[in-house]
Amino acid sequence: MSQSEASAKSPSGEADNHPPQPRTDDAVLGGTAPSPVGCVVLGGLEGVKRRLAAAASEQRVAALKEALQYGEAGLELVMLGLEDDSRQVRYAAFSLLAAQDSPRVKQRLRNYLPWFxxxxxxxxxxxxxxxxxxxxxxxxxxxxxxxxxxxxxxxxxxxxxxxxxxxxxxxxxxxxxxxxxxxxxxxxxxxxxxxxxxxxxxxxxxxxxxxxxxxxxxxxxxxxxxxxxxxxxxxxxxxxxxxxxxxxxxxxxxxxxxxxxxxxxxxxxxxxxxxxxxxxxxxxxxxxxxxxxxxxxxxxxxxxxxxxxxxxxxxxxxxxxxxxxxxxxxxxxxxxxxxxxxxxxxxxxxxxxxxxxxxxxxxxxxxxxxxxxxxxxxxxxxxxxxxxxxxxxxxxx
CATH class of the missing domain: 3.90.1580.10 (paralog of FGE (formylglycine-generating enzyme))
Incomplete structure (x- = not known):
């Protein structure tokens, strides 16, 4: 039996249907370590919100991009990015929103200066x-x-x-x-x-x-x-x-x-x-x-x-x-x-x-x-x- 096959079975010899538990350095919802830029955070939309509160602007930009996967709720998070303290984050939010066809987004951008x-x-x-x-x-x-x-x-x-x-x-x-x-x-x-x-x-x-x-x-x-x-x-x-x-x-x-x-x-x-x-x-x-x-x-x-x-x-x-x-x-x-x-x-x-x-x-x-x-x-x-x-x-x- 190969090592990989062995690791897939429990001590009793039966297949283990439970995935491995997260390690301490995994990016998980509720973790205290900074998330690697571009990684997927467990926890869905709540995980995105947690990353949007990160200190590093690069992490917040990555979170904005992921937020678009969560429909109207994610779109609302991206619009909030227009008010971020970081110029880099505000620019990323504007760029993402400018590509959307939503009437609500277009109305929001009418009162917002574009970026170059x-x-x-x-x-x-x-x-x-x-x-x-x-x-x-x-x-x-x-x-x-x-x-x-x-x-x-x-x-x-x-x-x-x-x-x-x-x-x-x-x-x-x-x-x-x-x-x-x-x-x-x-x-x-x-x-x-x-x-x-x-x-x-x-x-x-x-x-x-x-x-x-x-x-x-x-x-x-x-x-x-x-x-x-x-x-x-x-x-x-x-x-x-x-x-x-x-x-x-x-x-x-x-x-x-x-x-x-x-x-x-x-x-x-x-x-x-x-x-x-x-x-x-x-x-x-x-x-x-x-x-x-x-x-x-x-x-x-x-x-x-x-x-x-x-x-x-x-x-x-x-x-x-x-x-x-x-x-x-x-x-x-x-x-x-x-x-x-x-x-x-x-x-x-x-x-x-x-x-x-x-x-x-x-x-x-x-x-x-x-x-x-x-x-x-x-x-x-x-x-x-x-x-x-x-x-x-x-x-x-």
């Missing part, structure tokens, strides 16, 4: 890629007319250090003193406003001032609009607000820097330096120990480098300068500790802030903390100045 995936890259001081991973963020597409849409990304609230430390290369007194700022959740354009989007909004009824239908020097639907003044950018936001019923505006400097950093404290969202494989700037110059790169000498289509920051925003470094709502004061002494635009000193009413650098600038001028003033009273326009829109109370999650 993107790649995030980090480089070292030599410009070598040290990390690449996929992340997710929520967004909605705003219909601006004529079949043109503007993607708006949900930016989570948080607290960060605004400005740069004394040790940061290329810093200046405008970036001092570093100070803690708490930012409420808001929404920001995934890309700088494109020429196609500009034309669609420029065709809407005037609110305060005329908008040139095609102001840009470099031509292309998906190129960022440029040669736009601060007042014209504000008019764009006002027209868009009137059409949509949502409150569009330029971001404050605090919102812009918080969104650009996306949780980083390094000079760039990419890390200690930047390369022309990641952004459009004057690659004839270097910031760290990276090799020289390409100088495009013009704008590039938005998102063309195919890497975002951890919030899902593209082209925050280089391509075009971006208008902010603030007066550009000489330093941060007395600056707000929240996300409000700094516009209390009327001595600076015509000196506005620009952030992010452009295709024309050296890498140091594209740092997250770098800020420059522009005197709008001189009526100058440049082919390296554009903007992206911010929004508050855009949709209820």
């Amino acid at each position: 995936e993107f790649e995030v890259v980090t480089v070292d001081a030599w410009g070598r890629e040290s990390n690449r991973y996929r992340n997710q963020a929520q967004y909605f597409s705003e219909d601006v007319g004529n079949g043109v849409f503007l993607d708006i990304v949900s930016i989570p609230g948080g607290t960060f250090l605004m400005g740069s430390p004394d040790t940061e290369k290329g810093r200046n007194s405008r970036e001092s003193p570093q100070h803690s700022v708490t930012v409420k959740p808001f929404y920001l354009g995934k890309f700088p406003v494109t020429q196609k989007q500009w034309k669609a909004v420029a065709a809407l009824p005037q609110v305060m001032r005329h908008l040139d239908f095609d102001p840009s020097d470099f031509k292309g639907d998906n190129l960022p609009v440029e040669q736009v003044s601060w007042d014209e950018a504000v008019e764009f936001c006002q027209r868009l607000s009137k059409k949509t019923g949502r409150s569009y505006r330029l971001p404050s400097e605090a919102e812009w820097e918080y969104a650009c950093r996306a949780g980083t404290t390094t000079p760039f969202q990419f890390g200690e330096t930047i390369t022309s494989d990641l952004a459009n700037y004057n690659g004839n110059f270097i910031y760290g120990s990276e090799p020289k790169g390409i100088f495009q000498q013009e704008t590039t289509p938005v998102g063309s480098f195919q890497v975002a920051n951890a919030f899902g925003l593209y082209d925050m470094h280089g391509n075009v300068w971006e208008w902010c709502a603030d007066y550009c004061l000489e330093n941060y002494k007395g600056a707000p500790s929240d996300e409000r635009a700094w516009s209390e000193n009327h001595q600076y009413y015509h000196v506005l802030s620009l952030r992010g650098g452009s295709w024309f600038n050296t890498p140091g001028g594209c740092r997250s903390a770098y800020r420059v003033s522009f005197d709008t009273g001189k009526r100058r326009k440049r082919n390296n100045i554009g903007f992206r829109v911010g929004c508050v109370a855009a949709k209820t999650l």
Whole structure:
């Protein structure tokens, strides 16, 4: 008799019709050990519920996938996943629900922002890629007319250090003193406003001032609009607000820097330096120990480098300068500790802030903390100045 045959019989020699009892390392309902990802937990729907309470987000994602096997009750568990603390779990829940035909699910998703995936890259001081991973963020597409849409990304609230430390290369007194700022959740354009989007909004009824239908020097639907003044950018936001019923505006400097950093404290969202494989700037110059790169000498289509920051925003470094709502004061002494635009000193009413650098600038001028003033009273326009829109109370999650 083989060993396997022997093990199937009881000591009396009769066949044992009872399955082996679970071992201490089996994944069973009521066990205290963490369940292996992808395993089947005994206990049916109750077992799924137990896994959805696990500490590891990977286990909760696996449980959501299994929950769909349990009909309406399982579907309800997946919908609860939309409220999970983990972005990874919320994204998994949304992806699973988006594939369902249930009218109840479709109704639930009507009031929920969809998700998109993107790649995030980090480089070292030599410009070598040290990390690449996929992340997710929520967004909605705003219909601006004529079949043109503007993607708006949900930016989570948080607290960060605004400005740069004394040790940061290329810093200046405008970036001092570093100070803690708490930012409420808001929404920001995934890309700088494109020429196609500009034309669609420029065709809407005037609110305060005329908008040139095609102001840009470099031509292309998906190129960022440029040669736009601060007042014209504000008019764009006002027209868009009137059409949509949502409150569009330029971001404050605090919102812009918080969104650009996306949780980083390094000079760039990419890390200690930047390369022309990641952004459009004057690659004839270097910031760290990276090799020289390409100088495009013009704008590039938005998102063309195919890497975002951890919030899902593209082209925050280089391509075009971006208008902010603030007066550009000489330093941060007395600056707000929240996300409000700094516009209390009327001595600076015509000196506005620009952030992010452009295709024309050296890498140091594209740092997250770098800020420059522009005197709008001189009526100058440049082919390296554009903007992206911010929004508050855009949709209820």
